[in-house]
Amino acid sequence: MFSFALGVGTKDSAGNWLEVYYPEPTLNPDPALVAPVLKALSYAGGNQATELTTVQASTCAAAVSDTGLKLQLEHLQTSKKPLVAVILDTDDKPGSVPEAYLKLHLLSHRLVKPHGINLDGIFAALPNVAWTSQGAIAIDELANRQLQARLAGENLEVFSIDKFPKMTNYVVPKGVRIADTARVRLGAYIGEGTTIMHEGFVNFNAGTAGTAMVEGRISAGVFVGNNSDLGGGCSIMGTLSGGGKEVISVGENCLIGANAGLGFPLGDRCTIESGLYISAGTKVTVMDSDLNPVDVVKARDLANKNDLLFLRNSQTGIVECRTNRSKVELNAELHSHN
Template identity: 65%
Template sequence: MTTPLFSIAFGVGTQNRQGAWLEVFYAQPLLHPAAELVEAVCPLIGYQEGNQALPITKNQACDLAAALKHIDPLQSALLKRLAESEKPLVVCVLAEDSALSSTPEAYLKLHLLSHRLVKPHGLNLTGIFPLLPNVAWTSQGAVDLSELAERQLEARLKGELLEVFSVDKFPKMTDYVVPSGVRLADSSRIRLGAYIGEGTTVMHEGFVNFNAGTAGPGMIEGRVSAGVFVGKGSDLGGGCSTMGTLSGGGNIVISVGEGCLIGANAGIGIPLGDRNTVESGLYVTAGTKVALLDEQGNLVRVVKARELAGQPDLLFRRNSQSGAVECKTHKSAIELNEALHAHN
């Protein structure tokens, strides 16, 4: 096997009674695995080409562990543990980062994000929603919704309680990955597929969606929507809403530069450059008309907010008397105005 792979992972998961995958746990996913590992694994699992999710038996897991003993001791040790499983096993192979075609593939890409192997916007997530079944996440793991009532009855008859924490396509991240160096006040508010950088604190009302996150360090007290990536040293105030969209769908990607402050109940629909501040309660969408002010507070020009996207050192605020959205900069607004004209 000479063609390099994009990713490979050995997983254990849950299937419903019809054998359909509900979820998959990959303890140690690999990005761009070594050629030697690929050459050792592929013949043992019958892999030929393309993106595939290949079920394996306990015996195959043992064979894979032996084959990787001197090539990758960590993966070998993992496979030895997987060989003890009573749950179904799978090897997910991604030849390339293309549109998704199976539930195990979707879970692998979510793991790559939460393991910090790929940053948000760095993966093709096209087709992910139909491939993630709506699942009851319970005290006994993932349960198919059509089987939930029977499982609840079975638990009661044994004197047990099957607690349902949520019904959703996405599980919480910490049931699969707990990144190093983070504080997560309420882990149920962080979905698998979130990227939580070293030094990040997510407070109780903070929420981080999949394909979104923060480079860290920083404080998240509001909502980081899918498609939003927050730079280092930024603070998203309580109740803040960021209106990002999925990069895989061809929509605008929202990024937040380093050292930004988005106040409580504020929101953005444009990328922010470094050291931007958005006043509490202010929503700045791409079409918002913004009065550009110079250092003395004089009006220079009225622009749409999209023209200020990615510019550093901006303060967005609302005029308390007129209600107009204004923007001041630590640099001369005249210079910024000239830059905008040159860009146009």
């Protein structure tokens, strides 16, 4: 079995799921532990998301032997909101809202890495939702709810209109600092030791492997290696829109300068000068150790090569690639998460 999870969520007034929260999603669970739940749901194989009644939750709580699962079911049996059990036999593309939310949870719980799970068609699977101070609301029900709130003397704050909610309302992974939680979407993978400052942004199916300073944009599909520093306002191109197809990544111990940009996979111990935007096709002059030009290549030809320094020569305007001799050192005090 690929994944199993029990969740509590929100539906619109027509009974369609808007979102689901899974307190403890599992990857490759032992089928024996979840067998009583599968039996209660008459599970006959395949991928399915089935609504669970509080009575079924209570029956299952009595039947399971695993103490963690038992406790979870005991909590869920008191729910006033709809419950769901999702069983993913295989990692097929998400076929429902609960399945899509489970996959996003698996990423943010660090159970799978970006590109480690099938998210094909996830945009079509997810509804656009109003994320408000009263939880998730269907867009076409928002105006009525706003009126009801006003009439009751309440304030209904709309935080965003989006297919993806903010990650921290579902998962707060251990050992991270996130200055502005609205800038990290559910489905982001935030490694232990990562600091995300206000300018930082992390999309779903993207993130950091471990320690990192993020003051720039990590687009969907981009994964950043350990101990790398993304300077203020920098941008790593994504592949969702704009025509790019190549998966872009950043290696370990890299520095992407403030307002710089990257459009190809960067190796380890590389630096990009602040303000220099290099796309995959940028012509780059490769310099030898005496700073004499030896070759002109496209930036994509330098993909995943280590120890490179990219800068735009301020006297000639030429983008140069030199050997990177400096070491990225993250400020230990700045990065403390205690």
